[in-house]
Amino acid sequence: MSDTDLSITRRAHARTATRSVSTRELTRGIPFESTDPDYELNFLASTLDALSAHVAIINSEGTILAANGAWRRFAEINGGDASGFYVGDNYLSVCSDATEDCGTDGLDMNTGIREVIQGERERFYMQYECHTPEGKGWYQVRVTPFDGRSDRFVIAHENITEAKLIEEELRASQSQLAHLVRLGTMGELAAGIAHELNQPLSAIANYASGSTRRIDAEPGSATPEIASALVEVASQAERAGQIIRRLRNFVRRTEPHAAEIHLPDAVKEAVGLLESDARVRGVSIEMSVDGDHLYVSGDAIQLQQVLLNLVRNAVEAIDTDDQRTHGHVAVHLSQHEFHHVLIEVLDDGPGLPEGFVERVFEPFFTTKSSGLGLGLSLSTSIIDAHGGSLRCRNRAEGGAAFQIRLPRSAPPLEDANRVREASP
Amino acid sequence: MIDENPSVTPTVFVIDDDPAMRKSLTWLIESVNLNVEAYESASAYVEKHDPEQPGCILLDVRMPGMSGLDLQAHLREIRSLTPVIVMTGHADVPMAVRALKNGAFDFIEKPFNDQVLLESVQKAIEQDRRIRRESTEISDIEDRIDNLTKRETEVMDYVVDGNPNRRIAEILGLSEKTIEVHRAHVMDKMRAKNAADLIRMVLTARNFRAATAPMPR
Numbered sequence: 001m002s003d004t005d006l007s008i009t010r011r012a013h014a015r016t017a018t019r020s021v022s023t024r025e026l027t028r029g030i031p032f033e034s035t036d037p038d039y040e041l042n043f044l045a046s047t048l049d050a051l052s053a054h055v056a057i058i059n060s061e062g063t064i065l066a067a068n069g070a071w072r073r074f075a076e077i078n079g080g081d082a083s084g085f086y087v088g089d090n091y092l093s094v095c096s097d098a099t100e101d102c103g104t105d106g107l108d109m110n111t112g113i114r115e116v117i118q119g120e121r122e123r124f125y126m127q128y129e130c131h132t133p134e135g136k137g138w139y140q141v142r143v144t145p146f147d148g149r150s151d152r153f154v155i156a157h158e159n160i161t162e163a164k165l166i167e168e169e170l171r172a173s174q175s176q177l178a179h180l181v182r183l184g185t186m187g188e189l190a191a192g193i194a195h196e197l198n199q200p201l202s203a204i205a206n207y208a209s210g211s212t213r214r215i216d217a218e219p220g221s222a223t224p225e226i227a228s229a230l231v232e233v234a235s236q237a238e239r240a241g242q243i244i245r246r247l248r249n250f251v252r253r254t255e256p257h258a259a260e261i262h263l264p265d266a267v268k269e270a271v272g273l274l275e276s277d278a279r280v281r282g283v284s285i286e287m288s289v290d291g292d293h294l295y296v297s298g299d300a301i302q303l304q305q306v307l308l309n310l311v312r313n314a315v316e317a318i319d320t321d322d323q324r325t326h327g328h329v330a331v332h333l334s335q336h337e338f339h340h341v342l343i344e345v346l347d348d349g350p351g352l353p354e355g356f357v358e359r360v361f362e363p364f365f366t367t368k369s370s371g372l373g374l375g376l377s378l379s380t381s382i383i384d385a386h387g388g389s390l391r392c393r394n395r396a397e398g399g400a401a402f403q404i405r406l407p408r409s410a411p412p413l414e415d416a417n418r419v420r421e422a423s424p
Numbered sequence: 425m426i427d428e429n430p431s432v433t434p435t436v437f438v439i440d441d442d443p444a445m446r447k448s449l450t451w452l453i454e455s456v457n458l459n460v461e462a463y464e465s466a467s468a469y470v471e472k473h474d475p476e477q478p479g480c481i482l483l484d485v486r487m488p489g490m491s492g493l494d495l496q497a498h499l500r501e502i503r504s505l506t507p508v509i510v511m512t513g514h515a516d517v518p519m520a521v522r523a524l525k526n527g528a529f530d531f532i533e534k535p536f537n538d539q540v541l542l543e544s545v546q547k548a549i550e551q552d553r554r555i556r557r558e559s560t561e562i563s564d565i566e567d568r569i570d571n572l573t574k575r576e577t578e579v580m581d582y583v584v585d586g587n588p589n590r591r592i593a594e595i596l597g598l599s600e601k602t603i604e605v606h607r608a609h610v611m612d613k614m615r616a617k618n619a620a621d622l623i624r625m626v627l628t629a630r631n632f633r634a635a636t637a638p639m640p641r
């Protein structure tokens with residue numbers, strides 16, 4: 001019987017016969033008391049076979065002398081007889097061949113094992129990736145001299161995929177959390193910045209208006225062009241102030257506030273916040289209203305947040321297409337079967353990818369590199385809370401369509417009176 | 425701007441801790457030929473405050489140190505009648521309510537339309553002028569009341585309450601003739617044309633004092 005034919009259990013048997021203290025050392029700390037060497041041997045064999053780690057022993061040439069159950073199963077799965085993982089195969093040459101599949105990992109492992117064999121290092125440890133069509137895989141390998149000998153070495157591979165995936169997920173959620181916190185901080189900063197900006201904007205408006213009034217009081221003191229430019233300065237400063245005010249109102253954290261909302265006004269305000277961003281991206285937003293007295297009951301800021309999400313998604317979807325120089329988003333409000341109001345956001349972008357329609361409302365699902373994947377999931381919760389529904393589909397003519405359906409509510413009293421007066 | 429007394433042209437007292445706001449407001453308000461005095465803090469204004477100077481106050485509500493609301497409270501305490509327009513950079517409804525409860529004349533959100541601001545300033549100045557005029561009138565009435573004897577004041581109060589001479593005589597245990605004499609003195613000293621005129625004067629003075637009394641805090 002040659003050395004190479006030994007399985008690790010038989011090898012251990014041979015060793016226990018000569019030096020039974022070795023198994024005792026191996027099982028140190030375990031209540032293991034027996035004078036029967038076979039009993040110790042079976043214990044060791046079954047322990048090694050029960051390990052999920054792939055364990056093998058090689059000699060100085062790299063030839064596999066023994067392997068545990070997990071190693072043998074791995075050899076079966078990875079190419080059967082041709083795998084090169086069997087007892088008697090040369091493990092070092094397997095590692096070199098593996099470079100094709102696993103990048104430079106095989107080469108590094110080869111070098112590491114050689115260094116341990118040559119006594120250049122006490123032990124070798126590395127982590128490596130090995131992705132198969134079935135999924136991603138991570139492993140770690142340890143190479144140590146066997147029982148202090150310089151001609152036998154233990155190689156143990158352990159599958160650490162699960163731990164890696166958890167680690168990866170954790171890192172991802174940490175960065176998402178950090179992003180959320182940054183956004184939250186930004187929100188608070190925005191409120192402060194809005195106030196800070198208000199002061200210089202007011203000053204600009206005051207200077208411009210004061211100048212206009214002086215010019216008006218003294219005809220001929222400035223050219224008509226300068227006079228009209230000053231009027232523009234004042235009105236633009238005022239406009240900037242309004243944008244900031246809207247932003248402040250939107251950012252401010254408020255308790256949900258139920259009220260009768262005139263939907264066209266609320267939608268117009270939300271769309272207004274996005275107009276400049278859309279213009280930069282070459283996307284025009286068109287809003288249309290079909291029907292009168294489109295009121296819903298709920299929190300205006302929350303509903304605006306949903307609108308903002310949908311319209312921004314639409315604008316960004318169009319912008320992802322580099323071939324396009326311009327696009328179009330339509331926001332359409334209409335009455336649906338008297339008791340409902342529909343808000344549709346239609347774009348002419350690339351549409352939703354296959355399989356996207358089902359997953360789009362899941363939390364943390366995103367196709368954007370900078371997105372959190374929370375927008376649509378939050379939007380759904382908001383619409384649900386308002387007793388409505390949020391759906392999406394791909395349009396036959398291309399692009400995506402999102403549809404919000406909300407229960408229509410009665411207009412507030414003063415508006416109802418107007419309706420009554422208007423109708424004969 | 426036509427004023428009865430050119431030496432007391434109304435002044436807009438701008439109180440804002442932001443120098444850009446002070447300067448730009450001065451520029452804007454001076455463009456409609458109003459006097460402006462700008463102060464960087466509420467306490468700086470209080471130090472220079474001259475109750476005789478007509479005009480109105482344009483006050484930033486959020487300032488370090490003495491806040492706008494603090495200044496309003498102080499002005500009420502010293503019975504200043506100068507109208508206060510409160511400015512804020514925040515769409516802060518509770519703050520607006522407090523300012524108005526404290527007796528603010530108006531509440532304006534920054535950045536404002538110049539027309540809105542200047543209109544408010546003009547109205548505040550008009551109110552200030554009206555109150556100052558009324559105040560002079562009322563001081564006159566009060567001086568005349570002070571000139572009445574104790575008995576005459578008593579009779580006047582009963583007249584103002586709407587009692588006929590006979591009833592007043594009964595209450596005071598005097599003859600109707602005596603009451604008639606006291607009443608004639610009252611009318612004379614108060615320079616009242618008739619009973620209605622007398623009642624108007626006394627009630628106006630009373631209402632004015634009640635309206636300008638410091639609010640319980």
